Amino acid sequence: MDFVICFVVVTFLALTVDGQTTPHVLTSCPNGWIAYEGSCYLFNNKDKMSFVAAEEFCKQNGGHVVHIDGEAENNFIKDQARQYPKTSLKLWWIGIKDMTDGEWRYTSDDSLVTFFDWDPSQPNKGSNAECAVLWADKDYKWGDHPCVHVGSYSVYAVCEAKYMKSYLLQ
Numbered sequence: 001m002d003f004v005i006c007f008v009v010v011t012f013l014a015l016t017v018d019g020q021t022t023p024h025v026l027t028s029c030p031n032g033w034i035a036y037e038g039s040c041y042l043f044n045n046k047d048k049m050s051f052v053a054a055e056e057f058c059k060q061n062g063g064h065v066v067h068i069d070g071e072a073e074n075n076f077i078k079d080q081a082r083q084y085p086k087t088s089l090k091l092w093w094i095g096i097k098d099m100t101d102g103e104w105r106y107t108s109d110d111s112l113v114t115f116f117d118w119d120p121s122q123p124n125k126g127s128n129a130e131c132a133v134l135w136a137d138k139d140y141k142w143g144d145h146p147c148v149h150v151g152s153y154s155v156y157a158v159c160e161a162k163y164m165k166s167y168l169l170q
Contacts, residue, residue: 051147054157063161064108065095078140091133
């Protein structure tokens, strides 16, 4: 019976591209988190917060503000954010900062950011905008934003955590 269940799961989850089966990662996440490719994501749509508060919130929940490493993950994050009510002033924090002029780094490990999805008007360094957000009213393209001053915007945390209970299916 276990073999049949395993076979069905592997058959169902295996992805085929150009006739080649590609590996797929299964992840077990805590309640309220969403699994995607070896990471778990938590969207806090309840509490507006500064970037520092978002970092602390994510840390308290076992993660960090989201690292968006490539187009597929970026599209996943955008698709998840679209499921929440949208307003023109709604933003989601991304875990990067402009540490030196134009050099964006992940805040949790100081590594250099290599993937970006900036809105064409961004980054513009307006009002000391040294953090990054997803803009709901710009189809979730990235924009720079002040890390501390939230103003009239509703800025929310997206947390990411890697969990040990990940399984690679071949």
